[in-house]
Amino acid sequence: MATVRIPPVLRASVGGEKELSAEGSSVGQILRSVVESHPDTQSQLFAADGGLNRYVNVYLNDEDVRVLDGLDTAVGEGDVLVILPAMAGGVG
């Protein structure tokens, strides 16, 4: 069981939650389990080819999973996944 931090832009798709707990032993398994419970996140997280969208970064603890093993990166008990989509100023 890992903790997944949900950024503000995705919260509406997960019922307003800031954090979810999800099952899986890899980044890909955990994100797909998030999508299973909250189908609206599918198009936001994953590109058509099944990879992560380029405008979304996912960090295992503080490291970008792209410099680890991507979606295959192993996730241990108690690890935290941080989802970080690009954000602009929002309000001038």
Add this chain to the structure above:
Amino acid sequence: MSPSGAEVLRQIKSRIDEVDPSVVREQVTNGAVVLDVREAEEWSTGHIPGARHVPKSFLESRIEGAAPDRSQHVILYCQSGNRSAWAARTLIDDLGYENVESMTGGFTLWKDRGYEVDLPRTLTAEQRERYSRHLLLPEVGIEGQQKLLDAKVLLLGAGGLGSPTALYLAAAGVGTLGIVDDDVVDLSNLQRQVIHSTDRIGVSKVDSAEQTITALNPDVKVEKHQLRLGPENIMEILPGYDIVVDGLDNFPTRYLLNDASVRLQIPVVSAAILGFEGQLSVFKPYDGPCYRCLFPVPPPAELAPSCGANGVLGVLPGTMGLLQATEVIKLILDEGEPLIGRLLMYDALAATVTEVKVRRDPDCPICSRDPDSITDEEMGVFPDYEAFCAGAH
């Protein structure tokens, strides 16, 4: 009877090597340590460029800071050539320096020859008072305060993030603040844009910000750019600034800024806010990642919250703007650990800060290349750039 002071000096001068100012002038660039042994008041009226200052009265205790190697070539000078002769004897006889010379005629002869002189800048009495709490910090001091006064910082927007940043940078004595904003002050801005005021509703934001800054600190020169940053003007505005502070509200301009700042090698202190949360990072070209390394492409319009009006807790841009101001000052002073290659996420409701690493992308379409090879045509461009977030504001 002991010899007179003049007699002793004559003896010393006969034993040490003396050197003409014309030779010293050449030696300054040849790696010799040129040491000014006069008092602080004399040094502050002007000195030889490149010289180090160690007053004669502190010679024994401070010489190792200026010339740690005793075989190093050291040239001493004072006002007329006498004190430096005494000092040379001390270095040779008492401290074991092997290659010491004293400049004949001292700084007076140097000036009479018309050679170049460095005039150390000093703060006015008013500046010493105004910045006294900075001067007490060893990390700032007079030198750091002068760096701040010399710095030119460009603020993109005098809005939620730009307001607190501008106020505190002005208070800190950042000498030139450029402000880019094409907007006028609106009543709904005042919940967070603290540089403006109720009686300035309808006034242009650059004028309103200038009024507040000038009232706070007349040392600060405000450069007003009343326009919207775009591909047609960015390369005219950015050059000449040391740091850009980015609080941009839309993605196309954010990528445009990134590409231009990499090309010009100007660091960008970037923040973004939404609701109760903020992000902050420093993009210093070629030292760390650029914005495209972090996010190679912008999100589609429906996932880009910048494309519509969003709520924000009024104090949040204050918090994030002041974190930006702090990073700016650190960069100017070259102190501390700047937020390069790191991204900080602040959650105001949870009162938590999360930090993640940002890596340079070796294949980054912009910062993996020579800055001179980045062209006007490709800056800020994406395949669907024109369609992106049409009319985003």
